[in-house]
Amino acid sequence: MSNLEAQPVEIGCSATSATGVEVVEPREVPLGGIRAMLVRRTLPTHSRSMIGAWCFADHYGPEPVSSSGGMNVLPHPHTGLQTVSWLFEGEIEHRDSAGVHAMVLPGEVNLMSAGHGISHSEVSTTATDVLHGMQLWLALPDGVRDDPHGFQHHAPGEVALTADGTAVGRMRVFIGELGGSASPVVTATPLLGAQLILDPGARVDLAVNPTYEHGVVVDTDRLIVAGVEIGHASLAYVGTGASTLTLDNPTDRPARLILLGGEPFEEDIVMWWNFVGRDHDEIAGFRTEWESGASRFGTVDGWGPDQRIPAPPLPNSRLKPRRRPGR
Template sequence: MRAWIGKHPDYADLVTPVVEVVDGQAAQVGTLGVRRVLPRRGRRLVGAWCFADHLGPAEVDPDRSPGVGPHPHCGLATVTWLLEGELLHRDSLGTEQPIRPGQLNLMTAGRGVQHAEEGTGYAGPFEGVQLWVAQPDATRSGPAAFEHHAELPRLDLGAGTGTVLLGAFADAVSPARRDTELVGVELRLHGTADLPLRPDFEYALVGLRGAVELDGVHLGPGQLAYLGAGADELRVRVPERGRALLLGGVPFAEEVLMFWNFVGRDRAELAEAARAWNAGDDRFGRLGSPLPRFVAPPAPWPA
């Protein structure tokens, strides 16, 4: 992809086309290899987006499922989007929801929830993205919730399509809950498309499939290009078919600290969440699963 960023006069001092390209860090989630593009050193947030894993691609079967056993969250919302394969989401709210390509699972943790992502017996190619959104003070201590959206708005971009996962893009609005002003769009492109941007948003583009080129900078699958704020248009050219994820949002003004699967505001808050989880506190509800339950690791800071 080749991109051109149109400057909005009211935000011209904020425009920095392709501020940085971040290589995804290899990690292991259950049996599945992932590339973690957010958070990374020097780039912790894009709007309220605070975590992004590119899952796979991999071949899976019932004996080698991409599932992950029970584990907790607080202070964030998880966004699951598959390109190929399927999973079964189960959580302490009583949810049992399969997810397949083109469908969205959104779990809002609030003060606390636990979930597992289990195999379904599916065999074949598997690939997807797992995203987290930091919750603001207004909702992060509230009750947990879950949403499944089997259909999402899809835009004709001329050179392909854009599926709006969260937020509003052009004249399409996702039905999914959002606690801050943000947007997430999966792009499937082949050719040149002009993408409308909000100049008060900062943006990043995550490469999923195919070669991506931004103003002469090459972006591959499992890499993130931070585009900054202040632009009102992004011109994208894709010589061959490619897929990417556009993430954006109003810069998140609140302090954010992350530890393991928790998002909070200070170390004491995060340490208490880990203690409560390891103690089996009711804060995170109850969930039975055939997969092993995770244990919170020791905090990485001095006691």
């Protein structure tokens, strides 16, 4: 997915540990066009720019495509990151300049690695009545961020979520490992990504990796994370050091959430528009190459040369990393 903000701000990211729970409220961003589908963004924000290597998190829907027009994201570029697409409802057609043509389907993860550079498009299909899901990005570390692009798909099976031997819900682990369930998806840094559904009134103490920082995005109305309540589309951040993450569903309906985790990302990065780089000059160079049609980003089959998203203008000041507390 593209960041379609008309005036995107630079986001510099660095890792830090924290104690307790930090609540990040989402901000609404239109996904382009007059009949724009709104997404709710919790990463990056001024207070929280990363969770492990997770550097971008948009939650959208449930949105009737009859009113929003659905998703119609023309070819656009990426560098230095991986996109992770996860749907609850609907269907999205993915095409990229590496020649990959794939569908994004509910409960199945698609991971595209931009590496040196790639372009892609995302369009909801005519079979889609309601679009509902999350779009996530991962920052690539310096040692592999200039590697060739790649694509991975995985359909994780649903397994029981238990507390004291009793089933209290279900989960699908699409990246990493949780509760004995593991994903074969390869990432450049240690990470976790999972969908959990917690039964009405249920509570679970999840055993988690204490070297990871974690984030919980709730898709339904309410959830209590480590004693702190969050609402729809909000994110609860828990820093490193916790070996148990307690989740409570205080409602009379199932609670659905996305759990993200990872070892703190130790490199400072600059993220502007759809590019992840290390400094202003590099980002400006990516922008120039995209606007000039350079070979770095290739072309996407099925689209004409004028069917692409133009890069917005750079800000007047130089882009620089934004330091988080503790760095």
